[in-house]
Amino acid sequence: MIETNNIPVAEKLTSKNFAPDQDVKWCPGCGDYSILKQTQTIFPDLGVKKEDFVFISGIGCSSRFTYYMDTYGMHSIHGRATAIASGLKASRPELSVWVVTGDGDALSIGGNHFIHILRKNFDINILLFNNQIYGLTKGQYSPTSEIGKITKSTPFGSVEQPFNPAELALGARGTFVARTLDRDTKHMQGILKQAYYHKGTSFVEIYQNCPVFNDAAFFLFSDKETKKDNAVFVEHGKPLIFGANDDKGIMLDGYKPKVVKLNENGVSVNDLWIHDEKDRIKANMIAGFQDDPEEHLPRPFGVFYAVDHPTYEDNMKEQINRIMGKKGKPSLNKILSGTKTWEIDR
Amino acid sequence: METKEEIIEVESVVVKFSGDSGDGMQLTGMQFTDTAAFLGKDLSTFPEYPAEIRAPVGTVSGVSGFQVQFGSKEIFTAGDQYDVLVAMNAAALKVDLKNLKKGGIIITNTSGFDQKNLRLAEYPEGENPLDDDSLDNYTVYKMNVSGLTKDALAGMGLSNKEIERSKNMFVLGLLYWIFDQSPDFTIKFINEKFTGESVIAQANINALKAGWNYGDNTEIFNTRFKITASNLTPGTYRSITGNSAAAIALIAASEKSGLPLFLGSYPITPASDILHELSKYKECGVRTFQAEDEIAAICSAIGASYGGALSATTTSGPGMSLKAEALGLGLMLELPLVVINIQRGGPSTGLPTKTEQSDLLQAMFGRHGESPLPVIAAESPSDCFSAVYEAARIALEHMTPVIVLSDGYIANGSEPWRFPSEEDLKPIEVKFETEPNSENGVFLPYKRDEKLVRPRVIPGTKGLEHRIGGLEKQHETGDISYEAKNHELMVKMRAAKIEKIADYIPLQIVDTGKEKAKLLVLGWGSTYGTLKTAIGELLEEGADIAHIHIKYLNPFPKNLGDLLKNYEKVLIPEINNGQLIKIIRDKFLIPAVGFNKIQGLPFTTSEIKSKILELLKN
Numbered sequence: 033m034i035e036t037n038n039i040p041v042a043e044k045l046t047s048k049n050f051a052p053d054q055d056v057k058w059c060p061g062c063g064d065y066s067i068l069k070q071t072q073t074i075f076p077d078l079g080v081k082k083e084d085f086v087f088i089s090g091i092g093c094s095s096r097f098t099y100y101m102d103t104y105g106m107h108s109i110h111g112r113a114t115a116i117a118s119g120l121k122a123s124r125p126e127l128s129v130w131v132v133t134g135d136g137d138a139l140s141i142g143g144n145h146f147i148h149i150l151r152k153n154f155d156i157n158i159l160l161f162n163n164q165i166y167g168l169t170k171g172q173y174s175p176t177s178e179i180g181k182i183t184k185s186t187p188f189g190s191v192e193q194p195f196n197p198a199e200l201a202l203g204a205r206g207t208f209v210a211r212t213l214d215r216d217t218k219h220m221q222g223i224l225k226q227a228y229y230h231k232g233t234s235f236v237e238i239y240q241n242c243p244v245f246n247d248a249a250f251f252l253f254s255d256k257e258t259k260k261d262n263a264v265f266v267e268h269g270k271p272l273i274f275g276a277n278d279d280k281g282i283m284l285d286g287y288k289p290k291v292v293k294l295n296e297n298g299v300s301v302n303d304l305w306i307h308d309e310k311d312r313i314k315a316n317m318i319a320g321f322q323d324d325p326e327e328h329l330p331r332p333f334g335v336f337y338a339v340d341h342p343t344y345e346d347n348m349k350e351q352i353n354r355i356m357g358k359k360g361k362p363s364l365n366k367i368l369s370g371t372k373t374w375e376i377d378r
Numbered sequence: 379m380e381t382k383e384e385i386i387e388v389e390s391v392v393v394k395f396s397g398d399s400g401d402g403m404q405l406t407g408m409q410f411t412d413t414a415a416f417l418g419k420d421l422s423t424f425p426e427y428p429a430e431i432r433a434p435v436g437t438v439s440g441v442s443g444f445q446v447q448f449g450s451k452e453i454f455t456a457g458d459q460y461d462v463l464v465a466m467n468a469a470a471l472k473v474d475l476k477n478l479k480k481g482g483i484i485i486t487n488t489s490g491f492d493q494k495n496l497r498l499a500e501y502p503e504g505e506n507p508l509d510d511d512s513l514d515n516y517t518v519y520k521m522n523v524s525g526l527t528k529d530a531l532a533g534m535g536l537s538n539k540e541i542e543r544s545k546n547m548f549v550l551g552l553l554y555w556i557f558d559q560s561p562d563f564t565i566k567f568i569n570e571k572f573t574g575e576s577v578i579a580q581a582n583i584n585a586l587k588a589g590w591n592y593g594d595n596t597e598i599f600n601t602r603f604k605i606t607a608s609n610l611t612p613g614t615y616r617s618i619t620g621n622s623a624a625a626i627a628l629i630a631a632s633e634k635s636g637l638p639l640f641l642g643s644y645p646i647t648p649a650s651d652i653l654h655e656l657s658k659y660k661e662c663g664v665r666t667f668q669a670e671d672e673i674a675a676i677c678s679a680i681g682a683s684y685g686g687a688l689s690a691t692t693t694s695g696p697g698m699s700l701k702a703e704a705l706g707l708g709l710m711l712e713l714p715l716v717v718i719n720i721q722r723g724g725p726s727t728g729l730p731t732k733t734e735q736s737d738l739l740q741a742m743f744g745r746h747g748e749s750p751l752p753v754i755a756a757e758s759p760s761d762c763f764s765a766v767y768e769a770a771r772i773a774l775e776h777m778t779p780v781i782v783l784s785d786g787y788i789a790n791g792s793e794p795w796r797f798p799s800e801e802d803l804k805p806i807e808v809k810f811e812t813e814p815n816s817e818n819g820v821f822l823p824y825k826r827d828e829k830l831v832r833p834r835v836i837p838g839t840k841g842l843e844h845r846i847g848g849l850e851k852q853h854e855t856g857d858i859s860y861e862a863k864n865h866e867l868m869v870k871m872r873a874a875k876i877e878k879i880a881d882y883i884p885l886q887i888v889d890t891g892k893e894k895a896k897l898l899v900l901g902w903g904s905t906y907g908t909l910k911t912a913i914g915e916l917l918e919e920g921a922d923i924a925h926i927h928i929k930y931l932n933p934f935p936k937n938l939g940d941l942l943k944n945y946e947k948v949l950i951p952e953i954n955n956g957q958l959i960k961i962i963r964d965k966f967l968i969p970a971v972g973f974n975k976i977q978g979l980p981f982t983t984s985e986i987k988s989k990i991l992e993l994l995k996n
């Protein structure tokens with residue numbers, strides 16, 4: 033990439049370019065380390081100039097992320113990163129803006145901004161580190177904690193049902209909704225790239241282990257022995273297959289997803305549900321797999337939904353350009369005087 | 379044409395238009411005002427709306443009023459009492475009669491005084507103020523405006539509803555005749571407003587002319603007014619409301635600084651008009667963002683400021699409370715931001731459509747932590763321009779959020795404005811850092827210049843990547859620091875940076891009166907016009923008084939303390955329960971005396987005068 037006449041070809045970025053000389057201070061074994069590593073790994077491949085990346089985060093263990101990426105960044109206030117990112121993107125559409133947030137940050141205190149940014153569809157990437165707990169404040173239950181959760185603030189168990197972030201994002205008319213997890217590094221890298229390439233608000237929920245306050249919450253979906261039977265990785269245009277020997281699939285029985293054994297009772301790959309990331313209704317069904325415990329549906333990962341829709345900043349810019357083109361930019365003196373003036377003379 | 383009526387020459391007149399919310403009194407008042415302004419009069423207006431959008435028709439709570447004082451001399455208030463009251467129904471008379479001058483003129487629409495309207499206005503059964511002697515002290519003109527309008531528009535094929543809607547134009551035409559003002563300005567306005575609806579336009583014009591002719595032809599009216607020739611400062615004028623002035627001030631600051639303008643806002647009375655107004659200026663590249671709440675509004679503005687825009691957020695008291703946490707962030711990040719609070723009666727939803735000056739202490743202290751911010755107050759509708767422009771200049775040149783206090787009275791009120799030209803405006807210096815600012819080639823985001831201001835670097839600047847945030851920063855490097863001594867240093871540094879702004883604002887002047895006197899009246903914000911009028915009148919009577927009006931409330935102008943020493947007594951009138959007085963007493967240790975009105979209304983000139991006289995006596 034040539035920048036200007038005299039400057040030589042820009043140096044090729046590597047993951048090292050994104051690691052600042054700051055000590056990373058998450059607890060040992062925290063899932064956040066992996067997310068940082070995968071992000072630093074894919075960033076050089078995105079073709080964006082280093083100075084054009086911006087991270088905006090709220091408050092929480094997860095939100096410390098901003099300090100650990102050697103890009104521009106703002107570690108802001110609890111829950112408001114999405115709102116700050118909206119203003120930044122509206123005024124500087126050319127920047128690559130990334131929001132890092134937690135389950136408390138995005139869904140509790142920042143819930144209002146979260147749903148609205150999805151609806152407005154700024155071209156921003158939101159990474160929600162879901163550890164189903166408030167990490168930074170030392171272990172209270174969060175809006176994604178399962179009912180009955182025993183924490184410091186709920187010593188006898190929480191009494192409220194959790195949000196399913198993917199469902200919420202779809203309900204808020206998100207145009208890109210995906211899920212991945214800290215311990216599946218390759219999958220995460222793939223999802224992060226797809227999130228970047230999607231034009232519009234990309235929402236990525238990342239299951240993240242908090243070994244200190246909520247250990248092993250997602251190991252079922254990442255441990256070798258249990259992963260294959262309990263997780264399904266959806267891909268656009270591919271059938272929903274899972275199981276220890278890729279021997280199970282998901283079929284649609286009317287409106288009901290059903291787990292079927294492949295090559296039994298005459299069921300073949302051709303009978304399975306083929307994932308279509310443009311299908312909003314089916315994306316909602318996938319996001320809701322966990323609500324049918326009797327059927328033992330696996331936990332879905334991957335891009336559930338991705339559609340093209342005009343972004344807020346493009347619409348805003350288009351409107352400004354159209355009106356500027358029609359009316360022409362008035363001089364400041366014209367604005368100061370307005371349309372109706374009168375003279376007082378002596 | 380031979381005139382049969384008595385013509386009274388006056389310097390100024392106060393007119394109050396009062397009617398049901400649906401009677402179009404605001405539009406009528408604005409038209410009357412614009413015409414007067416156009417014909418070279420100075421003026422000041424005071425619109426008053428009910429809090430409900432559609433309060434029950436005919437009731438006292440549904441009354442909407444528009445007061446204007448206009449004249450040939452300089453006018454600073456909408457007037458204490460009116461010379462002429464237009465009462466379109468019984469409720470309007472009931473609400474507004476109390477402030478009509480004894481001997482004043484009442485113009486009534488008799489169809490608004492039928493059984494039903496009298497009952498709705500809660501007059502006792504069988505009582506009609508137009509029929510008994512209760513209005514004997516006034517000159518009352520009774521006419522069936524509805525009926526007269528109907529006659530004037532007969533044969534035009536209009537529905538009753540459309541005819542009803544034109545009756546305010548009849549009244550306006552009559553008022554033009556009474557005050558010898560040409561209706562041409564309004565005819566032009568109607569034609570522009572109803573382009574493509576020629577029947578409606580014609581109906582309104584016909585009603586307007588019918589009103590004029592009614593005054594001219596019938597011999598009911600025995601008084602007309604003529605305003606003496608104007609002695610205003612020569613120049614080119616326009617009419618402006620406080621909120622429009624605030625909006626164009628932001629555009630002006632954007633042009634002068636060369637930065638794109640971003641406004642993040644959430645609708646709230648009486649601030650929404652700034653959002654409305656700026657949203658019209660797409661051709662100037664203005665980006666307005668109606669956020670999901672006030673928190674998002676200020677946060678989006680902080681984001682845009684980080685990106686390099688001139689950023690602003692506009693609101694009123696309740697919204698200001700929601701913005702408090704993010705203001706702390708803006709202060710910590712040391713990013714420029716203009717925050718405009720159009721105050722209204724509080725706390726909570728309070729009196730949403732009424733005025734108050736009760737957010738001064740909030741602006742000064744209403745945040746967590748040690749968090750001083752500059753505060754500037756606007757004094758009049760047109761002064762909202764200079765207050766907001768100054769706020770933008772200080773925000774950009776000193777890298778800080780700045781709070782502007784206006785209020786419902788001046789935000790909605792209007793006056794003629796001898797507007798500045800581009801060349802008259804102070805330049806605004808903005809610099810984006812693009813190179814490392816230390817010897818060893820490292821960029822130090824919190825290294826300060828002689829103003830104690832840190833460098834502004836925007837994302838996209840090659841080689842200066844760095845992080846900022848709300849955690850305490852190490853001096854110069856901006857790295858996170860929890861070190862005890864550093865925190866104290868930084869708290870003091872941020873305070874000193876705001877104090878230093880005093881070197882870059884004008885010194886305080888004595889507005890009227892002498893440099894030394896028995897009594898000083900010290901005001902701030904929208905009380906300016908009333909105080910100036912009251913003090914001007916008393917000075918003419920020889921009172922030993924002076925008036926200082928503070929625009930820069932934080933930091934104060936450097937000479938304010940010295941000025942205050944020149945007066946034996948200091949009176950601080952405020953539309954609140956005593957806020958500036960706390961700050962003045964604390965800062966200058968003087969025994970100032972407060973004078974407070976908390977009724978959702980501005981002071982009247984006579985209230986101020988009698989308070990001053992009382993203090994001068996003992």
Ligand SMILES: Cc1ncc(C[n+]2csc(CCOP(=O)(O)OP(=O)(O)O)c2C)c(N)n1
Pocket residue numbers: 091092093094095110133134135136137138161163165166167168169174703
């Ligand atoms: C206005 C405000 N309220 C409360 C807090 C305290 N607080 C900080 S982080 C946090 C919750 C963090 O949980 P989450 O977003 O899930 O992030 P995690 O630490 O788990 O990554 C809370 C309640 C705060 N910083 N600001």
Ligand code: SF4
Pocket residue numbers: 057058059061062063064093094163167168241242243244245
């Ligand atoms: S508390 Fe949990 S989430 Fe926070 S850093 Fe430690 S392990 Fe990670």
Ligand SMILES: [Mg+2]
Pocket residue numbers: 092134135136161162163164165166167174
């Ligand atoms: Mg969490």
